[in-house]
Amino acid sequence: MPKKGMRSIFFSSSKTPSSSPLRSTPSTPLHTFSESIMEENLEKAQSIIMPWDPNTSNYDKLTSLFHEDRKEAKDFLKCVKDLQRAMHFFVSENSSSEKLVRAQNLMQIAMKRLEKEFYQILSANRDHLDPESVSGRSSRASARSSTSDYEDDVGSEDELRIASDSISEVEEASTLVMSDLKAIADCMISSGYGKECVKIYKIIRKSIVEEGLYRLGVEQLSSSQINKMNWEALELKIKNWLNSVKIAVKTLFYGERILCDHVFSASESIRESCFTDISKEGAINLFGFPEFVAKSKRSPEKMFRILDLYQAISNLWPEIESIFTFESTSTVRSQALTSLIRLGEAVRTMLSDFESAIQKDSSKSPVPGGEIHPLTRYVMNYLSFLADYSGVLSDIIADWPLVVQSPLPDSYFESPNPDDSLKSRISVRLAWLILVLLCKLDVKAELYKDVSLSYLFLANNLQYVVSKVRTSNLQYLLGEDWASKHEEKVKQYSANYERMGWSKVFSSLPEYPTAMISPEMAKECFKEFNSAFEQAYRKQSSWIVTDGKLRDGIKVSIAKKLVPAYRAFYEKYRFTLRDERNIEALVRFAPEDLGNYLSDLFYGTGVSGSKSSSSSSSHSRSR
Structure with missing residues (x-):
């Protein structure tokens, strides 16, 4: 058979009888079948893509492919994929074929449509x-x-x-x-x-x-x-x-x-x-x-x-x-x-500056009445707020050790717990800043000429420090031991104040108030007591104790030492001296008056000279 006839039979499936043995040859029918499928893809793409061509007259009437009909949107995307496969096929067959050009044009139209859809979906x-x-x-x-x-x-x-x-x-x-x-x-x-x-x-x-x-x-x-x-x-x-x-x-x-x-x-x-x-x-x-x-x-x-x-x-x-x-x-x-x-x-840097500012505070005027120093209020308010940031502060100072000449004394602050190193670091840092403040307050206390007032100043300020610790997260950071130790220190300052401020009053009475002494000695004791008590009262009436609990504690402690001893002496010798001239001037205070006078102390109100020199009958008051 001539070759031409063989090619004709091989490439033309329409002329090949179905019974021909050449029908089973794998290469030629497969090629024809693929071409047919690709052509179908092209025709289908034409019918689906062209109605959505932005350049057609119907374009203005259309809104969104994805909004109008979601099934059509699904078909549109599928036909684009099929069109892409067809283009790959046509390129492999003939890179300049008319079908490839048609497919490329359709693809461009489809991409313009999808580009528009993408913009519309994003915008709308x-x-x-x-x-x-x-x-x-x-x-x-x-x-x-x-x-x-x-x-x-x-x-x-x-x-x-x-x-x-x-x-x-x-x-x-x-x-x-x-x-x-x-x-x-x-x-x-x-x-x-x-x-x-x-x-x-x-x-x-x-x-x-x-x-x-x-x-x-x-x-x-x-x-x-x-x-x-x-x-x-x-x-x-x-x-x-x-x-x-x-x-x-x-x-x-x-x-x-x-x-x-x-x-x-x-x-x-x-x-x-x-x-x-x-x-x-x-x-x-x-x-x-x-x-x-x-x-x-x-x-x-x-x-x-x-x-x-x-x-x-x-x-x-x-x-x-x-x-x-x-x-x-x-x-x-x-x-x-x-x-x-x-x-x-x-x-x-700011923590370092803060510490430096405490140390450099140069105020030379003592606070009137031994009240809380502004530096104490400022520092403790600042530190109590800092304690609220203990977590973040621990992170910040994790690699910033405290450099001091010697470790904090155990009597002031216990050694950090190695199991909680981050907390310990911030605790030590804050304890150190408070210690810097307390050292500065010791210097401020020396500004007072009256030693008893300097102790009252220290008691006032340390009580404020402890109170701020107790009522803030500083309590958690510094611990119960720190707070308890400093509360004991407040008591020591208060006892020192009491000893220095009232020693003359206490010593003006006999060691044994009910012991037998001569009327002259009794008269002398009353005079000394009147003078010492008036002087102490007059001076201390302008002093201040801000904390109510501390104030009441100091008053009660003084009263317990003073009133019973004076009452015993008063009751034994007032009648002995009843026939004395100017007995009211000699025995100026009834025992109950002492408590009334003490109750007026530590408010910083001051006192007039006549008040403490009035007779016992005139200044006895009920409260």
Whole structure:
């Protein structure tokens, strides 16, 4: 048989009888069958894609392929994949065939349509794609695992019904929109049109992130701008940042990462590129603010806001690391870490400055009445607030040992517990600062000319210190032993005050008040007592004991020593001297009067000269 006839039979299936043995030859019928399928794909693509051609006259009447008919959207995407396979086939057969040109034109039309759909979905569903809705999904992993192939997602009513049982209506809508975006992105990327898709995504989503940060009040401030602010203005900025950063990280950036990972799950490089371009600039600006604050002019009142900033970043660090995991977002992690380091350095410097300020306090005027020194109030209020930050402070001073000439004495503060080293470090640091204050108060006490008043001053101030410890987290940090030891020290100061301030009054009475003495000696004792008591009362009536419990304790202690002894002497010798001239001037105080006079002490009210010299009958008072 001529070769021409053989070729004719081999290549033309329509002329080959079905019974011909050549029909079973594998190569020729298979080639013809594939070509037929590819042609069918081309015709089907023509019928599905062309009605959605943006250039047709009907385009203006159309809204969205995905909004109009989800089944058609599913068919559209499937036909694009089939068209892509047909194009590969036509290229392998004839790279300049008319069918390949038709397929390429259809593909361009399809990509224009999908590009438009992608833009419309992103733009029209901002509420369903807001970070709060997106981040409400359980995790990025669940978001990724819920989207397999788009053929299983688009229009899958069963899956959506299941989803609606476990997530809210908003999250359900969010899931559907995200699935649409993912399907379009997968299709465009696999068709070689990823750039167009990514460009649209970056533009729209970056504007949403920027708008979100703007609404949160996150501003782009320079270091010089912050340095020029007064404290009130800067504190407002810090408060706003503290209120915003948690939302920005856990909602805005977290939601954006979930959405980006979901939509571009087909390509890790695209996911990284999109998320980086969308979030990097805003995140660096957000985490740069604390560093500028840390570098600004330092003052004691800034300490607690700086600790707030440190704590905020520290608490959010796990999320920061998990969200900004890409190499291209390492600068975000680096900026957050740099701010954390700078804030820690600022806190350490401010603690050193605080200690130095206590030591350098140069006020030379004694506080009137031995009252609590302003330095004591300031330092203890400051330290009680610091104790509320013990956790974050422990982290900051972990590698900053206390350097002193000798360890704290055990009589002042027990050795740290090795099982709780971080707590011990902050405890030792705070105990040291209180010791610096107490040493300074010892110096302040020497400013008083009256030794008894200097002891009352020390008792007042140490009682205030102990009270602040007892009523704050300092109690937890310093421990019961520290507080008990210092309460005993208050009692010692009070006893010293009592001994020095009332010794003349106590010694004016006989050692044994009921022992027999001559009337002349009794008269002399009454005179000495009157003079000593009046002098002590007059002087101490302007002294102050602020703490009510301490004040009452001192009064009761004096009264227990004084009133019974005076009563015994008074009752034995008042009648002995009843015939004396000017008996009222000689015996000026009845025993019950002494308690009344003592009750007036330590309020800082002072006393007139006539009050203490009046007769016993005139100044006896009921209370």
